[in-house]
Amino acid sequence: xxxxxxxxxxxxxxxxxxxxxxxxxxxxxxxxxxxxxxxxxxxxxxxxxxxxxxxxxxxxxxxxxxxxxxxxxxxxxxxxxxxxxxxxxxxxxxxxxxxxxxxxxxxxxxxxxxxxxxxxxxxxxxxxxxxxxxxxxxxxxxxxxxxxxxxxxxxxxxxxxxxxxxxxxxxxxxxxxxxxxxxxxxxxxxxxxxxxxxxxxxxxxxxxxxxxxxxxxxxxxxxxxx
Amino acid sequence: xxxxxxxxxxxxxxxxxxxxxxxxxxxxxxxxxxxxxxxxxxxxxxxxxxxxxxxxxxxxxxxxxxxxxxxxxxxxxxxxxxxxxxxxxxxxxxxxxxxxxxxxxxxxxxxxxxxxxxxxxxxxxxxxxxxxxxxxxxxxxxxxxxxxxxxxxxxxxxxxxxxxxxxxxxxxxxxxxxxxxxxxxxxxxxxxxxxxxxxxxxxx
Numbered sequence: 001x002x003x004x005x006x007x008x009x010x011x012x013x014x015x016x017x018x019x020x021x022x023x024x025x026x027x028x029x030x031x032x033x034x035x036x037x038x039x040x041x042x043x044x045x046x047x048x049x050x051x052x053x054x055x056x057x058x059x060x061x062x063x064x065x066x067x068x069x070x071x072x073x074x075x076x077x078x079x080x081x082x083x084x085x086x087x088x089x090x091x092x093x094x095x096x097x098x099x100x101x102x103x104x105x106x107x108x109x110x111x112x113x114x115x116x117x118x119x120x121x122x123x124x125x126x127x128x129x130x131x132x133x134x135x136x137x138x139x140x141x142x143x144x145x146x147x148x149x150x151x152x153x154x155x156x157x158x159x160x161x162x163x164x165x166x167x168x169x170x171x172x173x174x175x176x177x178x179x180x181x182x183x184x185x186x187x188x189x190x191x192x193x194x195x196x197x198x199x200x201x202x203x204x205x206x207x208x209x210x211x212x213x214x215x216x217x218x219x220x221x222x223x224x225x226x
Numbered sequence: 227x228x229x230x231x232x233x234x235x236x237x238x239x240x241x242x243x244x245x246x247x248x249x250x251x252x253x254x255x256x257x258x259x260x261x262x263x264x265x266x267x268x269x270x271x272x273x274x275x276x277x278x279x280x281x282x283x284x285x286x287x288x289x290x291x292x293x294x295x296x297x298x299x300x301x302x303x304x305x306x307x308x309x310x311x312x313x314x315x316x317x318x319x320x321x322x323x324x325x326x327x328x329x330x331x332x333x334x335x336x337x338x339x340x341x342x343x344x345x346x347x348x349x350x351x352x353x354x355x356x357x358x359x360x361x362x363x364x365x366x367x368x369x370x371x372x373x374x375x376x377x378x379x380x381x382x383x384x385x386x387x388x389x390x391x392x393x394x395x396x397x398x399x400x401x402x403x404x405x406x407x408x409x410x411x412x413x414x415x416x417x418x419x420x421x422x423x424x425x426x427x428x429x430x
Binding site for chain 2: 091209
């Protein structure tokens with residue numbers, strides 16, 4: 001706390017959305033995406049993307065936990081002893097996730113049932129620990145909030161893209177609304193079958209692999225050295 | 227027989243990686259060479275085998291609705307299950323620290339092999355996932371829960387050892403540049419997952 005009192009006032013206050021702060025939000029959307037570049041938070045990204053509505057609920061939950069957690073940890077960063085910081089971070093994360101879990105059960109019970117254990121697993125979602133440890137422990141609350149926001153948005157768009165493809169090919173719907181008409185299906189005399197492979201776990205991995213492929217083909221500085 | 231069945235099911239059919247994607251972060255990050263992958267896999271089997279039974283006891287004697295009735299009739303309708311996330315993660319973090327200290331003291335050679343991986347394991351989703359699945363599936367006794375934990379650990383071990391072996395060989399193949407590294411690992415894991423789906427329906 002004392003360090004903040006000593007900061008000279010001559011330094012002009014940084015505007016809330018300075019260039020540096022804007023980069024905190026935009027970088028994780030592409031160049032530094034938590035899923036495809038930092039490889040964080042894969043478990044939940046793959047497991048709950050069978051339907052877009054589940055992916056949306058999961059994204060919002062992660063967004064809430066990362067942003068609020070980042071702010072809390074960044075305000076406590078001078079108080080938390082560095083030796084027990086992992087446990088302190090885990091406890092804060094677990095507390096927030098418990099709140100989210102109770103809220104989900106109260107307001108969207110059906111989705112909460114389907115998302116199941118993966119809400120609990122937000123605690124060990126690497127995005128959380130990664131951002132808490134790498135950013136919030138060394139930065140002020142406001143940039144930390146933006147960093148949390150940027151990273152969870154980067155996480156959310158990958159989740160939604162994967163879920164979009166899995167839902168449209170796997171069950172012929174988007175956000176639970178039917179896009180492929182019933183009359184096309186072979187049971188009704190049509191020619192169309194749902195691709196059941198899309199609902200199964202392996203295709204989620206393949207779709208993420210293809211997203212990474214496309215992203216790196218467009219953004220060549222992300223290509224890994226051979 | 228039931229124990230064997232739970233074990234086989236956890237290894238092959240409900241594999242932590244291929245069916246539930248748990249512990250993917252370390253699976254992708256530490257699978258570059260077989261040696262380190264085997265070290266981490268062994269550590270995961272060990273930690274799962276210790277934490278799940280402990281969490282089972284915690285769940286059934288403290289947290290579950292009515293679990294506290296052994297303390298007296300007044301506690302019979304206490305339901306602490308909303309605390310389960312915090313308790314499970316605290317137990318996992320504490321046990322990992324404890325295991326690290328014990329291994330360092332009594333088995334320095336093993337510590338040398340596992341040392342750097344042990345602290346990482348506290349935030350490996352498969353460990354907390356093991357505890358949460360144990361809670362969800364309500365195993366009837368502690369032996370079943372342990373069998374499930376060991377099976378999940380072995381399944382995770384198999385997956386990471388296999389992908390590491392493939393990635394070692396991949397170095398000699400000509401992969402399109404944007405797909406190199408992460409991308410091809412994802413697609414390979416998907417293909418391995420499809421192969422593992424052939425085990426579906428096995429019963430002993």
